Amino acid sequence: VGLVSGGLDSLLALRIIRDLGVEVTAYRFVTPFFGWDLADGAPEMVRRYRQELGVALVVEPVWPEYLEVVRAPRYGYGKHLNPCLDCKLFMLRKAGEAMRRLGAAFVFTGEVLGQRPMSQRRDTMNLLERESGLRGRLVRPLSAQLFPPSLPEQEGILSREALHSFSGRSRTNQMELAARLGIRDYPTPAGGCRLTEEVYARRLGDLLRDGGAPRLGRVELLGTGRHLRLSPAATLVVGRNEAENLRIGERAGPADILLETPEVPGPTSLLCGDPSPEDIHLAARVTARYADAHGPVAVLVKGAGPGATRLLEGVIPLEGEACHGLLI
Numbered sequence: 572v573g574l575v576s577g578g579l580d581s582l583l584a585l586r587i588i589r590d591l592g593v594e595v596t597a598y599r600f601v602t603p604f605f606g607w608d609l610a611d612g613a614p615e616m617v618r619r620y621r622q623e624l625g626v627a628l629v630v631e632p633v634w635p636e637y638l639e640v641v642r643a644p645r646y647g648y649g650k651h652l653n654p655c656l657d658c659k660l661f662m663l664r665k666a667g668e669a670m671r672r673l674g675a676a677f678v679f680t681g682e683v684l685g686q687r688p689m690s691q692r693r694d695t696m697n698l699l700e701r702e703s704g705l706r707g708r709l710v711r712p713l714s715a716q717l718f719p720p721s722l723p724e725q726e727g728i729l730s731r732e733a734l735h736s737f738s739g740r741s742r743t744n745q746m747e748l749a750a751r752l753g754i755r756d757y758p759t760p761a762g763g764c765r766l767t768e769e770v771y772a773r774r775l776g777d778l779l780r781d782g783g784a785p786r787l788g789r790v791e792l793l794g795t796g797r798h799l800r801l802s803p804a805a806t807l808v809v810g811r812n813e814a815e816n817l818r819i820g821e822r823a824g825p826a827d828i829l830l831e832t833p834e835v836p837g838p839t840s841l842l843c844g845d846p847s848p849e850d851i852h853l854a855a856r857v858t859a860r861y862a863d864a865h866g867p868v869a870v871l872v873k874g875a876g877p878g879a880t881r882l883l884e885g886v887i888p889l890e891g892e893a894c895h896g897l898l899i
């Protein structure tokens with residue numbers, strides 16, 4: 572069972588194992604924080620893995636389960652809200668479950684010793700093997716020769732000579748191996764985890780402080796538009812262009828309020844939480860601020876239930892500085 576991330580290292584690991592004649596099932600776990608564009612099961616990618624690599628790929632959304640990893644990581648966070656050690660442990664445990672379910676012999680990853688400061692040190696890599704319940708059954712083909720022989724090597728399933736001894740941050744070894752294996756199109760390394768982004772992490776942190784389990788649609792909007800905290804009970808998401816306005820409208824929950832400026836071009840805004848009448852008024856003023864107009868505008872407030880939709884006339888846009896002060 573191979574854990575793949577979409578990056579070069581896991582692809583190389585997969586090629587090494589597959590080229591040894593081992594039947595591989597690759598797993599890609601996705602969450603709204605990474606790989607979520609594949610949450611529909613990625614049939615096109617599954618087809619390419621089967622046709623081009625002869626490998627079965629399983630794309631598995633791990634939401635909302637994964638949220639708990641982010642909310643309370645045992646080993647803490649990296650620079651922002653990225654709980655890398657706990658995240659890897661979570662993935663390895665999932666892969667271990669798949670291994671047992673499939674009757675597979677081992678799990679492998681594209682990890683390289685010393686490549687990342689925290690999660691790929693020797694002690695943390697050993698910890699991951701121990702804590703994941705995969706002792707002896709976790710293989711890192713790119714660095715395997717720098718670790719004691721794994722059980723699949725001892726059992727003769729894998730030839731140690733065919734595995735590698737890459738270490739450190741340099742990518743030269745990986746590039747050379749990719750060239751030798753004829754791999755030309757590969758994504759840039761380590762891209763794509765939004766938990767490592769400062770603004771995104773701040774917004775997520777703000778959302779999680781509200782307690783409870785956030786709605787998926789709300790989480791999916793964390794990377795969209797401007798986010799403003801209007802009061803302890805209310806946040807506002809404001810679209811910056813047509814695509815964002817559409818996305819915001821599609822992800823509104825049944826209890827959310829949508830605001831628009833029907834008489835002039837302007838944003839779609841989503842008011843979430845438990846807003847007071849003052850919050851709704853402030854949301855209307857923020858929406859007016861980002862509309863394409865000078866001076867007061869009409870703002871349509873669309874709430875749930877009868878009588879909850881109304882047009883507010885002559886809303887005075889909130890001043891730029893006040894608006895800026897509310898940004899998350």
Ligand code: SF4
Nearest residue numbers: 605653654655658764
């Ligand atoms: S960067 Fe993101 S996806 Fe990668 S290990 Fe850290 S938390 Fe997990």
